[in-house]
Amino acid sequence: MDSTTYLSEVEIIGQRIPERVSFKNTKIDKEQIDQYLSASLGELLTLNTPIFIKSYGAGGTATPSFRGTGASHTQVYWNGINLNSPMLGQVDLSLFPVAFTDEVTVNYGASSLLYGTGGLGGGIQMNSKLNWNKKQEIILSQTYNTLQNSITNGSVSFSNEKWSSTTKLFYKDARNLFEFENPLQPNTPTWNNDHSGQIQYGALQEVGYKINDNHILQGNLWYQNSERKLTPSMDNRYGDSQQGDESLRGLLSWKVNYDALKLDWNHAFIHDFLWYEKLLNNDETPKTTNSDSHTYQYQSHLRTSYQVNDKLLLRGGYDYAWDQIHSNQYQASTDSSTVDVQQHTFDVFGGFDYFPMEQLSMSFLLRQQWIDGDIKPTLPSIGLEYQWNRNGKFTYSLRGNISKNFHAPSLNDRYWYPVGNPDLLPEEGWTYEGTFGIQSQWKNNWRLTYDITAFSSIIHNWIVWKPAVSNLWRPENLKKVNSRGIEQILQLTYHKNDWQWIGYVSVSYVKSENLEAYDELDESVGTQLIYTPIFSAQGYIQASYKSWYGIVEQQIYGKRLTQTDGSEYLPPYYLTNFSIGKQFSFRQHRFDVKARIENVFAFHYQSIARKPMPGRVYQLTFTYKL
Amino acid sequence: MRYSILILTFITFWSCNTVEDSMPISNTPDVPDEVLFEEGLFVINEGNFDWGHGTLSFKKYESDSVYEEIYKQRNDFELGNVAQSMTIIDDKGYICVNNSARVDIIETKTAKWIGRVEIPRSSPRYLLPVNEQKAYITDLYADRFYILDLDSNKIVKEVGTTGWTEKMCKVDNFVYMTQTRTVFDHRKGGQFLLKINATTDIVVDSLELPYGPIDLQVDKNEKIWVLCNGGLVQLTPAIVQVDPNTFKVIKTFDLSANDYLSMPSRLRINKDKDILYYIQKDVFALPIEASSPSSIIPKEKRLFYGLGVSPHNNDIYVADAIDYVQKGWIFKYNQEGVKLDSFKVGVIPNEIVFQ
Numbered sequence: 001m002d003s004t005t006y007l008s009e010v011e012i013i014g015q016r017i018p019e020r021v022s023f024k025n026t027k028i029d030k031e032q033i034d035q036y037l038s039a040s041l042g043e044l045l046t047l048n049t050p051i052f053i054k055s056y057g058a059g060g061t062a063t064p065s066f067r068g069t070g071a072s073h074t075q076v077y078w079n080g081i082n083l084n085s086p087m088l089g090q091v092d093l094s095l096f097p098v099a100f101t102d103e104v105t106v107n108y109g110a111s112s113l114l115y116g117t118g119g120l121g122g123g124i125q126m127n128s129k130l131n132w133n134k135k136q137e138i139i140l141s142q143t144y145n146t147l148q149n150s151i152t153n154g155s156v157s158f159s160n161e162k163w164s165s166t167t168k169l170f171y172k173d174a175r176n177l178f179e180f181e182n183p184l185q186p187n188t189p190t191w192n193n194d195h196s197g198q199i200q201y202g203a204l205q206e207v208g209y210k211i212n213d214n215h216i217l218q219g220n221l222w223y224q225n226s227e228r229k230l231t232p233s234m235d236n237r238y239g240d241s242q243q244g245d246e247s248l249r250g251l252l253s254w255k256v257n258y259d260a261l262k263l264d265w266n267h268a269f270i271h272d273f274l275w276y277e278k279l280l281n282n283d284e285t286p287k288t289t290n291s292d293s294h295t296y297q298y299q300s301h302l303r304t305s306y307q308v309n310d311k312l313l314l315r316g317g318y319d320y321a322w323d324q325i326h327s328n329q330y331q332a333s334t335d336s337s338t339v340d341v342q343q344h345t346f347d348v349f350g351g352f353d354y355f356p357m358e359q360l361s362m363s364f365l366l367r368q369q370w371i372d373g374d375i376k377p378t379l380p381s382i383g384l385e386y387q388w389n390r391n392g393k394f395t396y397s398l399r400g401n402i403s404k405n406f407h408a409p410s411l412n413d414r415y416w417y418p419v420g421n422p423d424l425l426p427e428e429g430w431t432y433e434g435t436f437g438i439q440s441q442w443k444n445n446w447r448l449t450y451d452i453t454a455f456s457s458i459i460h461n462w463i464v465w466k467p468a469v470s471n472l473w474r475p476e477n478l479k480k481v482n483s484r485g486i487e488q489i490l491q492l493t494y495h496k497n498d499w500q501w502i503g504y505v506s507v508s509y510v511k512s513e514n515l516e517a518y519d520e521l522d523e524s525v526g527t528q529l530i531y532t533p534i535f536s537a538q539g540y541i542q543a544s545y546k547s548w549y550g551i552v553e554q555q556i557y558g559k560r561l562t563q564t565d566g567s568e569y570l571p572p573y574y575l576t577n578f579s580i581g582k583q584f585s586f587r588q589h590r591f592d593v594k595a596r597i598e599n600v601f602a603f604h605y606q607s608i609a610r611k612p613m614p615g616r617v618y619q620l621t622f623t624y625k626l
Numbered sequence: 627m628r629y630s631i632l633i634l635t636f637i638t639f640w641s642c643n644t645v646e647d648s649m650p651i652s653n654t655p656d657v658p659d660e661v662l663f664e665e666g667l668f669v670i671n672e673g674n675f676d677w678g679h680g681t682l683s684f685k686k687y688e689s690d691s692v693y694e695e696i697y698k699q700r701n702d703f704e705l706g707n708v709a710q711s712m713t714i715i716d717d718k719g720y721i722c723v724n725n726s727a728r729v730d731i732i733e734t735k736t737a738k739w740i741g742r743v744e745i746p747r748s749s750p751r752y753l754l755p756v757n758e759q760k761a762y763i764t765d766l767y768a769d770r771f772y773i774l775d776l777d778s779n780k781i782v783k784e785v786g787t788t789g790w791t792e793k794m795c796k797v798d799n800f801v802y803m804t805q806t807r808t809v810f811d812h813r814k815g816g817q818f819l820l821k822i823n824a825t826t827d828i829v830v831d832s833l834e835l836p837y838g839p840i841d842l843q844v845d846k847n848e849k850i851w852v853l854c855n856g857g858l859v860q861l862t863p864a865i866v867q868v869d870p871n872t873f874k875v876i877k878t879f880d881l882s883a884n885d886y887l888s889m890p891s892r893l894r895i896n897k898d899k900d901i902l903y904y905i906q907k908d909v910f911a912l913p914i915e916a917s918s919p920s921s922i923i924p925k926e927k928r929l930f931y932g933l934g935v936s937p938h939n940n941d942i943y944v945a946d947a948i949d950y951v952q953k954g955w956i957f958k959y960n961q962e963g964v965k966l967d968s969f970k971v972g973v974i975p976n977e978i979v980f981q
Binding site: 183184186232233240283468520562563570574602611 | 648679953
């Protein structure tokens with residue numbers, strides 16, 4: 001596509017440690033990311049992967065459900081550093097600007113075991129790629145939309161023989177303002193969604209220093225702050241809560257890259273400040289509830305791979321995390337002070353990829369974790385891949401893998417006052433996965449890839465928060481969840497003369513249900529987990545002709561239960577987006593103007609029950625590149 | 627090009643579903659139009675905080691039929707969340723919907739909506755008719771109670787307190803109101819029974835009580851019994867008997883608690899007003915002349931949440947909300963604790979209101 005010609009050739013010095021053979025992962029590359037510079041990671045994933053993103057209103061918290069699992073079962077990594085909050089165990093995908101990443105890799109299920117534990121659904125990697133092309137590049141981008149949102153991005157990068165630097169800035173002033181009809185109120189009045197505003201800004205500095213051809217030192221510093229009002233339910237005219245998420249992440253890494261040996265050694269310091277405030281009454285200076293939590297983390301990761309010969313690749317390393325939480329929620333509120341909770345997590349892992357024949361490969365990995373010195377379950381995973389007809393028109397492959405994974409309780413699960421349950425067991429289980437794939441060679445300007453994957457996992461000790469005494473919720477190992485399904489991904493690319501077409505479709509069918517009743521009246525057994533669609537599909541078609549381009553995106557989600565006994569559900573929804581853009585050049589200055597319509601058909605839908613979602617949104621983006 | 631403009635114009639003005647099509651769909655069976663909600667009991671189901679909706683269930687005393695979501699079915703809109711309580715005054719039901727900051731009024735016989743009292747950013751808990759003209763409404767967070775004019779359905783006055791106002795009763799010309807503080811409140815003290823002059827609405831006296839006074843009843847001798855939940859930290863639950871005339875504590879029963887899981891809740895009284903009931907894991911009975919309470923309905927695998935005692939025949943109704951994200955159950959027992967019946971209601975059954 002034409003926009004790709006705008007990209008400078010990126011010379012990749014630090015060839016990364018390869019992903020495992022026979023385990024499923026997909027990559028969203030820079031070209032794709034450049035289309036969504038103003039979007040959040042949640043918005044990008046929702047369009048490009050089968051991950052279901054649950055959104056608490058426009059601009060609200062967005063949590064993933066990957067392969068029918070819970071929000072804490074998707075692990076998010078930034079250059080190898082785990083970003084899941086040790087307090088909550090999960091991430092809010094609305095907080096990561098796509099512009100701050102150069103490449104996103106999605107690791108399905110056990111494929112995430114290479115990076116850490118807990119990704120029962122899978123993992124998402126946001127990686128930076130430094131620019132070593134010895135050119136200077138400037139990008140400025142401004143987006144407006146009819147929700148009265150303004151998003152500004154800027155980036156400057158340059159490099160020479162020894163140094164490379166990229167600076168990125170992001171500012172979002174999102175009012176998320178729209179009108180909606182409210183059938184929950186008498187006579188269906190029209191209300192304003194006027195309590196969803198968000199101010200978010202951030203800066204990212206990345207510096208690389210080449211010691212020599214084989215060694216690079218890299219430093220990344222990422223500051224970000226977000227303050228937003230939380231969307232009230234349609235039952236409530238007035239919003240009363242707001243939330244702030246501030247974080248500072250510093251990362252230092254040493255990358256070694258020889259033909260045979262690759263090594264990546266990371267050290268990171270992360271400080272997250274999370275606050276929540278709810279106004280409790282209508283006084284001039286109203287009473288509030290406040291929750292303030294500071295998380296301090298030090299992480300260190302070593303990942304290596306060594307190509308012994310053509311047939312054998314060894315890999316190994318360690319992951320270490322020290323978490324400290326400083327929160328007013330870990331002890332009685334009658335005491336207004338805060339309390340500190342600490343946790344040390346240490347993992348070692350090792351394994352190999354083995355290629356006994358040209359068509360056959362296998363991968364084995366063993367991971368062992370200790371939390372505060374307590375040994376956790378040993379996690380083996382093994383996969384096999386067989387490819388045939390490699391020189392024919394289509395290459396076929398069969399992949400299968402078996403793995404064990406577990407997810408440790410979050411620190412809130414263990415320490416939240418007074419309900420935290422220190423005796424909680426980790427959620428754990430085995431996953432089985434098989435994939436049949438077809439990949440065509442470039443033939444008559446066409447290229448096709450198709451994958452169909454079936455998976456099944458049973459997760460024991462699934463943690464659920466449930467009242468233990470009137471209105472006091474407490475985490476317990478209550479459920480045994482079987483999530484199983486079929487994912488299909490089809491990608492078609494067509495090039496001819498000035499035309500380029502890319503088509504992508506993914507269709508998933510995932511049953512994720514509780515197998516264990518905690519008493520005879522519990523009707524959640526055999527019922528799909530709440531807010532988890534059985535059927536979902538997403539796809540896009542991109543077409544470009546000379547300097548023009550257009551994209552049509554489609555998302556379809558089947559019904560989602562809102563009650564564990566299936567007594568209430570949200571109907572299916574269909575969202576269609578349409579973008580059209582043109583690129584101009586003037587000497588070395590390049591411009592891109594893009595018009596976009598989101599939810600073209602103004603489809604009425606809800607992601608969380610009774611939270612209003614916007615109808616049709618018109619958006620305009622200007623991008624300047626030098 | 628012309629076609630694409632046409633198509634674009636077309637889709638811009640076309641929307642393929644209505645807002646009603648996007649709302650949550652429940653599998654509750656329809657309530658036949660001819661059904662009237664008489665000679666039975668209402669169950670107020672809270673619904674999930676924030677994204678759920680409160681519902682009203684109704685069960686006739688003399689039939690097995692349970693009607694669910696009767697408010698939504700008769701009005702085509704929802705009750706809001708969290709439905710906390712319903713007070714019946716003559717033929718009207720006043721439903722306090724706490725997170726939606728309002729009191730909705732229905733005709734109890736038909737469940738038809740009559741009107742609404744909106745109190746912005748309030749959290750109404752309970753309503754008590756004080757005389758023909760007015761009622762008091764308590765609030766979970768606001769350090770005050772409201773005075774509602776029953777003719778105009780308008781709030782005519784607010785009276786300041788020093789904490790969360792909860793349950794009320796009226797003895798002679800005084801209203802007695804429990805006052806406590808939420809777990810978010812860092813202030814010390816403030817655990818009172820307030821005495822309010824029902825004519826002037828002035829708080830004339832306050833009596834200090836053990837931590838967490840959250841429920842009360844009046845016995846046959848016009849003595850007031852207050853259940854104090856003891857708090858999460860203090861763990862000093864108690865039942866206190868108060869003489870409204872001298873406004874002094876007559877006696878106190880300590881309900882020992884080892885941890886927050888044994889926090890008591892709900893205080894109810896029988897038809898003759900001489901036996902009190904409450905939940906402390908099990909359901910306990912405390913005859914007003916007895917020296918100690920006794921467990922009459924063991925919890926077993928249940929988690930008891932709501933409690934009601936029939937003013938007609940002393941049957942005891944206990945609510946279990948299961949996992950609080952599915953429809954709950956009501957169990958009916960006789961006074962001896964023998965199980966008589968059970969029926970399914972809405973999500974998080976909280977209050978049982980007898981006609």
